[in-house]
Amino acid sequence: MKKNLKENFVAYSYLTPFLAVFLVFLAYPVFYSMWISLHKATIYTSWYSPFTSMKYVGFEHYINILTDIEFWWSIGLTFIYGLLTIPTGIMLSLLLAILLNNKIKFKSFFRSAYFLPNVLDLLVIGIIWILIFSPKYGLVDMVLAKIGIHNAFPDGILGSPYLCLPAIAFAMVLKGAGFGMILFLTAIQNISESVYEAADIDGASWHHKLMYITIPLVKPIILFMTITGTISCLTAFTEIYAMTSNTGGPTVQVFGHTLRSANLAGYHLYRSFSEGAYGKAAAISFVLLGIALLISFINMKWLKSDN
Amino acid sequence: MKKITLSALLYIILFGGAMLVLLPLFWMILTACKQPGQALEFRFLPDSVLESEIQAVYQPITDKAIVIFEFNPNDCPDIPVSSISVAGTFNGWNSSANPMVKDNNIWRTTLHNIDIGNHEYKFVVNGNNWIQDPANKPTTTDNCLITLQAGLNQNKKTLANQTYIQGKTLFIAIDRGNAESLQVKIFNQTINLLKNDQNYFTATVEIPETEIGKHAITYTILEPQNFWDGMKKIYTFNNFKKVLYNRDFPFGQFFLNSLVVAAGTALLTVILCTMAGYAFAKKNFFMKKQLFAMLLSTMMIPGMIFMVPQFAIVNHFNWINTYQAMIVPHLANIFGLFLLKQYISTIPNSLFEAANIDGANELQIFKIIIIPLSLPIMVTLFLLTFVGQWGNFLWQLIVNTPDSTYRTLPVGMALFRGQYGQDWEMMMAGACFSIIPIAILFLIAQRFFIEGMTTGAVKE
Numbered sequence: 095m096k097k098n099l100k101e102n103f104v105a106y107s108y109l110t111p112f113l114a115v116f117l118v119f120l121a122y123p124v125f126y127s128m129w130i131s132l133h134k135a136t137i138y139t140s141w142y143s144p145f146t147s148m149k150y151v152g153f154e155h156y157i158n159i160l161t162d163i164e165f166w167w168s169i170g171l172t173f174i175y176g177l178l179t180i181p182t183g184i185m186l187s188l189l190l191a192i193l194l195n196n197k198i199k200f201k202s203f204f205r206s207a208y209f210l211p212n213v214l215d216l217l218v219i220g221i222i223w224i225l226i227f228s229p230k231y232g233l234v235d236m237v238l239a240k241i242g243i244h245n246a247f248p249d250g251i252l253g254s255p256y257l258c259l260p261a262i263a264f265a266m267v268l269k270g271a272g273f274g275m276i277l278f279l280t281a282i283q284n285i286s287e288s289v290y291e292a293a294d295i296d297g298a299s300w301h302h303k304l305m306y307i308t309i310p311l312v313k314p315i316i317l318f319m320t321i322t323g324t325i326s327c328l329t330a331f332t333e334i335y336a337m338t339s340n341t342g343g344p345t346v347q348v349f350g351h352t353l354r355s356a357n358l359a360g361y362h363l364y365r366s367f368s369e370g371a372y373g374k375a376a377a378i379s380f381v382l383l384g385i386a387l388l389i390s391f392i393n394m395k396w397l398k399s400d401n
Numbered sequence: 402m403k404k405i406t407l408s409a410l411l412y413i414i415l416f417g418g419a420m421l422v423l424l425p426l427f428w429m430i431l432t433a434c435k436q437p438g439q440a441l442e443f444r445f446l447p448d449s450v451l452e453s454e455i456q457a458v459y460q461p462i463t464d465k466a467i468v469i470f471e472f473n474p475n476d477c478p479d480i481p482v483s484s485i486s487v488a489g490t491f492n493g494w495n496s497s498a499n500p501m502v503k504d505n506n507i508w509r510t511t512l513h514n515i516d517i518g519n520h521e522y523k524f525v526v527n528g529n530n531w532i533q534d535p536a537n538k539p540t541t542t543d544n545c546l547i548t549l550q551a552g553l554n555q556n557k558k559t560l561a562n563q564t565y566i567q568g569k570t571l572f573i574a575i576d577r578g579n580a581e582s583l584q585v586k587i588f589n590q591t592i593n594l595l596k597n598d599q600n601y602f603t604a605t606v607e608i609p610e611t612e613i614g615k616h617a618i619t620y621t622i623l624e625p626q627n628f629w630d631g632m633k634k635i636y637t638f639n640n641f642k643k644v645l646y647n648r649d650f651p652f653g654q655f656f657l658n659s660l661v662v663a664a665g666t667a668l669l670t671v672i673l674c675t676m677a678g679y680a681f682a683k684k685n686f687f688m689k690k691q692l693f694a695m696l697l698s699t700m701m702i703p704g705m706i707f708m709v710p711q712f713a714i715v716n717h718f719n720w721i722n723t724y725q726a727m728i729v730p731h732l733a734n735i736f737g738l739f740l741l742k743q744y745i746s747t748i749p750n751s752l753f754e755a756a757n758i759d760g761a762n763e764l765q766i767f768k769i770i771i772i773p774l775s776l777p778i779m780v781t782l783f784l785l786t787f788v789g790q791w792g793n794f795l796w797q798l799i800v801n802t803p804d805s806t807y808r809t810l811p812v813g814m815a816l817f818r819g820q821y822g823q824d825w826e827m828m829m830a831g832a833c834f835s836i837i838p839i840a841i842l843f844l845i846a847q848r849f850f851i852e853g854m855t856t857g858a859v860k861e
Contacts, residue, residue, distance in 0.1 A: 104763055105684035112677035116733035120699055123710030130709060193415055198408075206847050207419035213843045214426070215792035217811050218832045221818060222425040225432065225440075225825055233428060236443040268422050329705055332794055363705050364795070372709050379706040387701060 131155055131376035148373075155377035165378070167353050168362040169385070171259065172327055175358055178263035179270075180323040184316055186267060187274025192308070194275065195282050205279075208272035216269075220336025223265045227251040252337060255346045255355040262337050262356060266330075274319050281312045317393060324389045327358070328382050334361040429836070433829035434636045440825040447631020452586070453622040458564050458571060459513055460616060466515045466549035469565075470556045472501060472508040472524055476535035482508070482526055489522025489544070491515045496525040505576045519548050522556075571606040571618060580624055587620035588612065640830035649820065652834060654806065655813035659791055659835075662727045662809055667786035670734045671779050678741025679771050683753065693742075700735050708796070715800055722805040727797050731790065737782045744778040745771065781849045784842070791839055810835040 133148040134155070159165045194204055211219065226233045229250035238246045247254060251261045285307065293303050309316075334342065334356055342365070343356025357365075359382055367375040420427075432440050459467060470487045474480075485508050486500040492512075501508040521544035523531050534545040537556050547556060553565040564573045575594065577583055583594045583602040588609060594602035612618060644652055680686070681693055711730045720726035748770065756766050772779075794811035801808050808816075814835055821827045 101684055102686045105680040105686035105689075108676040108680035108684070109686075112673045112733055112738065115673065115729065116696065118714065119711055119730040120707060120733055120735075123707045123714070124699075124702065126710035126713065127706050190415075190418065193411060196408075196411060198411065198415070204415050204419055206844065208422055209847070210840060210843060211422055211426070213788045213839050214836050215794075215811060215814075215839070217792065217794045217814060218429075218836050219425050221814075221828065221832060222429045225829070226425065226428055231440075240443070265425075268424075271422060325701070331705075335794075360705065367705075367709060376706070376709055383702055383706060390701065 127376045127379065130372055131380055132373070134373045135370065151373070155373050156381070159374065159377055159381055163349075163351055164353065164357070165359075165362065165381075167348065167351075168357050168359045171355075171357060172330070172359040175259060175263055175330065176324060176327040178260060179267055179327065180320060182263075183267045183270055183274055183323060184319050186271045187319070188278050188309075188312070190271060190275040191278030191282055192304070194279055205272075205276070208275055210272070211269045212273045214269075216332040217336045219265070219269060220333050223261075223337055224252060224339070227261055229253065249344070253344055255344045258338065258343045258356045262333055265337070266333055274315075277315045277319065278312055281315050282308060285311050320393050321390045324393070325386050328386050329360040330358050331360040331364050334358055335364070426836070426840070429829045429832050432825055433640055433833045434638065435640075435826050436635055436637045437640075437824075437826055439635050440829070442635075444635060447626055447628060447635060449626060449628075449631075450584075451624045451626045451631070453624070455619050455621055456564070457617045457619050458566055459511070460566055460613075460618070464517065464551055465513075466517050466551060466554050468512050468515055468547070468549055468554040468556070470499075470501065470510050470512070470522075470524075470534075471536070472534070473536070474506065474508070477532065480526055480530065480532065484527055486510075486525050487512075487522055488525055488531075490520045491522070496528070496531075507576065515549055517549055517551055519546060521546055566608070566618065569608050569613060571608055573602075573604045573606065573620075575602045575622060576600070577602060577622075577624060582625060584623040585620050586623055587618070591623065640826045641833070643827060644830045644834060650813055650817050650831075652810075652813065652831065655808055655810045656834065658724075658807055659810040661724055662797070663787045663790040665724065666728045666731050666790045667783045669728065669732050670737055670786045671783050673732055674734055674737040674741045674782060675745075675771065675775065675779060676767075677738050678745050678775075679767065681738070681742045682745035683748075683750075696735050696738065708799075711796075712799055720800070722801055722807050724807060726800040727790075727793075727807070727809070730796070731786075731793075734782075734786065737786065740778055740782055741775065744775050748774050777849065780846070784846050784849055787842070788839055791835075 130148075132150060132152060132155070134151045135148055190208060194201060198204075227250060229235060229247055230245070232250070234251060235246060238244075247257070251257045289307055290303060293307060298306070338354075338356050342354035342361055344354070345352050346355045347353075359378070363375055363378045363382065366378060431445070468491075472482075472485055474482050484500065486496055486498070487510060488494045488496045488498070492498040499510050499512060501510040503509075522534070523544055524534060525531055533543070534556055537545045537547065545556075547554070552567070564571070564575070566572075571587075573585060573594065574597075575583060575585075580602070585592050585594060585604060587606060592604050592606065594604045597603050608618065644650075681689065707730075715721065715726045715730065718726075720729075752770055753766060756770060761769065792811060794815070797809045798812050798815065801812060803816075814831055817831050818828060821831075
């Protein structure tokens with residue numbers, strides 16, 4: 095009993111610094127956020143004293159959000175963004191991993207080259223892509239002009255309501271491909287050679303091997319990437335901020351509403367926050383959490399049920 | 402044969418893909434190294450022949466005079482010339498009507514349709530300094546006197562070093578002292594010029610019948626260009642210098658702040674996570690499983706939820722515009738805890754038992770066993786956190802006021818962009834400063850990075 099007490103004491107001594115930070119900056123904020131989401135600032139005083147005059151409003155924020163076309167538009171866009179980035183990202187990563195799993199020279203060079211963009215600053219990468227995509231003088235337009243297509247995008251690729259979001263997705267898939275590649279590569283290398291040899295003896299073609307050996311065995315990675323991809327889509331902010339110059343993209347008219355064509359949920363949340371609507375921002379983040387949990391749950395069910 | 406083709410294809414795909422993935426990086430460095438105004442030109446290598454702007458020679462009009470005024474600054478070395486114009490009776494002594502243009506150290510202007518006869522004139526240097534023409538000393542009054550005849554005239558006596566038309570002949574004279582050879586493109590043909598004894602490139606061209614009636618004859622000068630001179634015209638390192646020595650945007654300061662924040666967060670995170678990871682991996686304590694499950698479950702929560710309250714807490718502590726505001730809220734890294742716990746679990750228990758028998762206390766165990774054995778994963782976590790915090794833009798933006806001295810690189814970049822949004826070379830030079838340290842760090846420590854990523858993610 096005495097030893098037990100001592101071990102408890104030692105363990106908690108080790109844990110104290112971590113738990114202290116966790117309680118103050120992670121656990122408490124969750125409850126604080128819930129409280130904020132049920133309140134409303136009656137007078138906007140200043141950026142640095144935001145919570146001086148909070149009034150209880152119940153679920154007003156949640157009701158407002160769920161009936162707000164702008165919110166559902168941002169969710170829809172996030173869904174499209176997810177469809178554009180997650181499956182392509184997974185396929186590209188898997189393709190790279192399979193290609194790199196061959197016996198090739200310069201393997202570590204390719205591995206580093208593909209992984210390098212992952213560690214680079216998203217904001218800066220976004221700005222570089224603006225330069226590449228910019229009208230008339232951007233790399234894309236100049237290359238198109240060289241092969242005879244002049245002024246293909248008069249407003250620029252990022253200035254076009256239809257191309258803005260796909261262009262952002264393209265840039266982000268390229269940036270993120272290396273990360274998934276490393277995950278898949280490790281998983282594929284863990285697959286025993288004998289499995290493939292056995293398949294070879296049975297006369298399996300390469301796509302059979304891919305469909306019946308590789309993909310089932312890397313399924314946990316696919317699941318992991320889907321879930322982390324979902325979360326990062328729902329919280330996507332920096333890429334939108336950087337690549338749309340903090341506007342949320344070019345405007346579109348939908349049923350008489352003027353909406354932004356790259357106004358993803360994460361960016362929508364940031365806008366509410368920066369406008370001082372803290373209650374609304376907190377409520378949006380809980381709705382997003384709900385959606386993230388729901389999607390993760392469905393993902394897990396769906397991907398596990400196949401086994 | 403088929404196998405070789407396949408493997409060649411494989412390399413081409415992999416290499417092309419790598420280039421595409423690294424395209425932003427290359428484009429950034431290339432743009433950062435370009436001369437001002439060159440960023441938006443689709444030119445990467447200099448042309449071997451430099452074609453000048455279109456030059457024009459005017460046909461003389463009967464009864465009217467054309468006059469060329471030349472001013473060589475070497476004739477009056479005591480006056481520094483930044484702009485010069487000519488004023489006289491022909492333009493009503495208007496000092497701004499006929500500014501002269503500098504070409505190869507000679508200031509020059511051509512006036513058309515001037516009445517024949519005597520005219521008085523003076524040069525106006527830097528807008529207000531009226532001087533006499535050093536090549537044409539005045540005789541009667543304080544002003545210089547020039548007698549104009551129909552056709553071409555010049556303030557200097559000789560017409561030899563001047564491009565002009567006389568009758569049906571075009572005399573070309575171009576001053577390019579340093580050039581080896583020079584060509585002129587005129588009337589759809591290219592003519593080689595000869596160098597005369599005064600280092601002028603000259604040629605005499607018969608004007609074809611079809612061109613005679615025209616007001617002006619145009620040509621361009623083709624000058625062979627040295628490769629390195631041409632490269633210097635496209636590329637420069639000055640943008641980096643301009644970014645570093647920019648008074649409004651102290652990049653050195655931003656860089657230092659980013660370094661302190663990223664390294665501080667990374668170091669403290671590693672310490673906290675190692676301690677907590679050790680406790681979770683090797684100790685039994687009250688509520689261990691529940692606590693760990695609770696910690697892990699917070700990984701699901703989108704980071705945005707924490708932002709508003711964290712901001713309120715930081716504000717409550719009066720930490721706005723401090724390092725700790727950027728460091729402390731990120732120290733409880735659940736993913737890092739998970740990594741460390743998994744790693745420390747693999748250390749055999751017998752080691753701890755042996756240490757206990759030898760009478761080592763907790764601190765010694767931590768120092769002798771935990772730190773040396775889990776160093777690889779600690780380095781990984783350090784690097785991951787460093788990279789993450791180096792680019793953490795939003796949080797560092799909101800906990801710093803716009804005039805804070807604790808602003809970090811990402812925040813500085815955003816401001817920089819506001820100021821130099823159209824100045825792409827400067828923007829990209831700034832971007833290089835924020836990206837290159839991380840790229841170098843990655844290339845040095847990539848083994849740790851990639852291994853850390855895989856062990857963490859796969860075990861999850």
